[in-house]
Amino acid sequence: EVQLVESGGGFVQPGGTLRLSCAASGFTFSSFEMNWVRQAPGKGLEWVAYISSSGGTIYYADSVKGRFTISRDKDKNSLYLQMTSLRAEDTALYYCARNYDSSGYSSLDYWGQGTLVTVSS
Amino acid sequence: SYVLTQPPSVSVAPGKTASITCAENKIGSKSVHWYQQKPGQAPVLVIHYDSDRPSGIPERFSGSNSGYTATLTITRVEAGDEADYYCQVWDSSRDQGVFGGGTKLTVL
Numbered sequence: 001e002v003q004l005v006e007s008g009g010g011f012v013q014p015g016g017t018l019r020l021s022c023a024a025s026g027f028t029f030s031s032f033e034m035n036w037v038r039q040a041p042g043k044g045l046e047w048v049a050y051i052s053s054s055g056g057t058i059y060y061a062d063s064v065k066g067r068f069t070i071s072r073d074k075d076k077n078s079l080y081l082q083m084t085s086l087r088a089e090d091t092a093l094y095y096c097a098r099n100y101d102s103s104g105y106s107s108l109d110y111w112g113q114g115t116l117v118t119v120s121s
Numbered sequence: 122s123y124v125l126t127q128p129p130s131v132s133v134a135p136g137k138t139a140s141i142t143c144a145e146n147k148i149g150s151k152s153v154h155w156y157q158q159k160p161g162q163a164p165v166l167v168i169h170y171d172s173d174r175p176s177g178i179p180e181r182f183s184g185s186n187s188g189y190t191a192t193l194t195i196t197r198v199e200a201g202d203e204a205d206y207y208c209q210v211w212d213s214s215r216d217q218g219v220f221g222g223g224t225k226l227t228v229l
Binding site: 035037044045046047050059060061062095097100103104105106107108109111112113114 | 122151152154156158163164165166169170175205207209210211213216217218219220221222223
């Protein structure tokens, strides 16, 4: 059974730093492209970042470019999101999600339950 | 940037058909994916590549995409279908994922 379990969320002050993790199991993690998607309280879904299966290709949403870094560790079957210079508008539930395939325009077929990040003074 | 426009809300009586649209000028040239999100739960993929149903999704869910509009259709609507629905594409010109604003489906 495919499982994605996020962790690392919490309360942080504006300008602070946080590192999210997503532990993957039930599939060959190194073969799949991965994403982070977030959802502010009461709002819709927002795509945040993508990383290829090898880690060699990375894309970001404009809203986080230069502040967030996506990475992965194939030995630990884990996906990460390093978040710096956090702002109040980064407050959201952060989901990791797996690409269905490597078509270049794939759907997201499995999602974790999310980890909550709150940025406030 | 790519903007996908969805109606904020759609209401339908049980047993009837619900149609949820996702509009953009050139959406017919994109592959559109649809997600269902119930309160307090993670999104679930219900339709991908315009009209393909992932394993485990009832046949009552179907999709189409042409011209300016992609549509998610749910036939014989049940109370359990009440949820938020999001369309999504990949914007290859900017290498970014894009979600629609979401549509709240209410079963009357």
